[in-house]
Amino acid sequence: MAKQERAVRTRHAILSSAARIFEERGYQAATVSEILASAKVTKGALYFHFPSKEHLAEGVLHAQDLGVPVPDRACKVQQMVDTVVLHAHRLQTDPMVRAGVRLSLDQQAQGLDRSGPFLRWSEVGIELLDKAKAQGELLPHVVSAETADVLVGSFAGVQAMSQALCNYQDLPPRVSALLRHVLPSVVVPSVLASVDLTATRGAAVYAELQALHPELQALHPQPQTPPPQPAPAG
Amino acid sequence: MAKQERAVRTRHAILSSAARIFEERGYQAATVSEILASAKVTKGALYFHFPSKEHLAEGVLHAQDLGVPVPDRACKVQQMVDTVVLHAHRLQTDPMVRAGVRLSLDQQAQGLDRSGPFLRWSEVGIELLDKAKAQGELLPHVVSAETADVLVGSFAGVQAMSQALCNYQDLPPRVSALLRHVLPSVVVPSVLASVDLTATRGAAVYAELQALHPELQALHPQPQTPPPQPAPAG
Structure with a gap:
């Protein structure tokens, strides 16, 4: 070695x-x-x-950051969705990601700056929303920073609710429901119609990334994951 | 006494x-x-x-429950919005409410069933959404239980993000942004146009409740609150 x-x-x-x-x-x-x-x-x-x-x-x-991004998609809204559902999938299957998210929400962690993950995820969201906007995928009133913050904040709560109710077992359908509730206020209808928001998308994106980056397999083995399906190109 | x-x-x-x-x-x-x-x-x-x-x-x-509900509104979507923004206002101004919400999110609280507040708030949401649906205020595809869970989960995260970033100072505009992102996927446009989603609504609803229930003043004094504005009838 x-x-x-x-x-x-x-x-x-x-x-x-x-x-x-x-x-x-x-x-x-x-x-x-x-x-x-x-x-x-x-x-x-x-x-x-x-x-x-x-x-x-x-x-x-x-460690919440996988270190490798979701591959470029022609549709930037799909790329943003894939980033969100990939994170949900990793949260459900990787104890390290769970620990990172829990630390972000640990209000007893005195002296620890917990704003970092919120701000980093917001930046990721703003960048993808700005690209989507430049391609005409978003409704004209959308302000990227506001929408990114709504998505980041909402996601943090939806995962906490799934953890408290059933230890993350229903996280993928909950995240899918969140996206189906928020995106119609953000995305042009004709674009939204072609975006994959299904609850199995996260596992598919993770499998796609593992195929592209074999080193992920070594550091992030995922025994709990069902056999992955290839992701349709976005 | x-x-x-x-x-x-x-x-x-x-x-x-x-x-x-x-x-x-x-x-x-x-x-x-x-x-x-x-x-x-x-x-x-x-x-x-x-x-x-x-x-x-x-x-x-x-103690997250105020004990007195938002007064009946002709528009049930407004009543649900008022319930949400009132909770945000109390979270910003009442240390007891903050402690309750933090406990719900305290993943180190072993042996404590933290699902209660999530489930109770979901029930409140389902009841109001069912009434709104019966009055024709909601889009036909809406499933009350799913939408209630999205709102409850999202709210929990938006408040956690506001706490981590600025100790709740920007909570009302963040909750207003959340509602503006979610409700267009849920509410009939002509109804939504008449719903007050502004960031000052929570303080106004709280003032309205204090006027209706003088005993609230004794148990929940709110020194940090700016002078309340009367709430417009919903």
């Missing part, structure tokens, strides 16, 4: 342990010693990658 | 302290002793009203 690959794996092992401990104990109560014991790495390795508990939390918050 | 009124005030003092302690320490870390010390009531009084920490948390979760 190359040195760099080993470092990536060590970092990932530490973050996985941090994610689990933060989820079990909450940010405030969790300690670096617990994370160290669970990660089975040396103290030196842990502090090399993450000098403090706050750095560990930042790392878990960042 | 009548015996019953004293009991109501004692109960409220205990819940206010519980709300503050849960917010500061999180449900998991908070102890009944801390709440007792802060509430300045006897141990007997506290255990008479709330036999356990879980009962205290249930009490705080329930």
Whole structure:
């Protein structure tokens, strides 16, 4: 194993342990010693990658980003939808993503700036909405920043509701319902008619990304996922 | 002071302290002793009203309900909007409501059933949407239960985002934006045109309720609220 690959794996092992401990104990109560014991790495390795508990939390918050974007779609609204449903699929299947989202909503996490993920997701949304607008896919009154914030905020709540009610089992249909309620106020009807908003879309996009980026398979194995279907081109 | 009124005030003092302690320490870390010390009531009084920490948390979760509903409106969509924006206004101005909502989203609150507020708010939404539908205010495809869940989930996230970004300062315009994004997919256009979705509506509805129920003033003083405007009849 190359040195760099080993470092990536060590970092990932530490973050996985941090994610689990933060989820079990909450940010405030969790300690670096617990994370160290669970990660089975040396103290030196842990502090090399993450000098403090706050750095560990930042790392878990960042792990919400897959690191590879949804492939370019001709229809930018579909690309935005795919970004949303991919995140929902990862939330349902990847404990690290769950831990990151929970940390963003952990109001007892004193001293941790939880605005980061909200602002980053808003920026992603604004960029895609601006492109959609430039292509004439959006209704003329749409303000990208406002719509992006509505989508990011709503998504955060819909996932929290799905978690509280059934531990994420109904997340894909809930996200599909959210999009079907919001997008008609945003997207030109003729464009919306060709956008795939079905609840199975997230798993399909993830399978498409795994085929494009084989390295995802190693770091993000997904035992709970049903056999993936290829995504129709958007 | 009548015996019953004293009991109501004692109960409220205990819940206010519980709300503050849960917010500061999180449900998991908070102890009944801390709440007792802060509430300045006897141990007997506290255990008479709330036999356990879980009962205290249930009490705080329930305090999200004002106890008096939005007055009947001729337009049921306006009544539903008023219910939503009133809750946003109370969340912005009443620490007890904030604590209840935070508890609902506290994923470290082990052993606490956090589904209650989500389900109760969904029921409120379904009832109002069913009435709106019976009056012909909704588009024909609307399924009340699905739309109610989208609104309840979205609201939970929009308030969490507002809290994380600016401690609720921009909550009314964010909720107004959410409603402007969701309702066009739900409400008949001619009805929607007459619905007040402005960001000042929540404060106006609260002022209207205070005028109708003077006892609210005693239990829910609102020093942070700007001078209320009377609500236009819906």
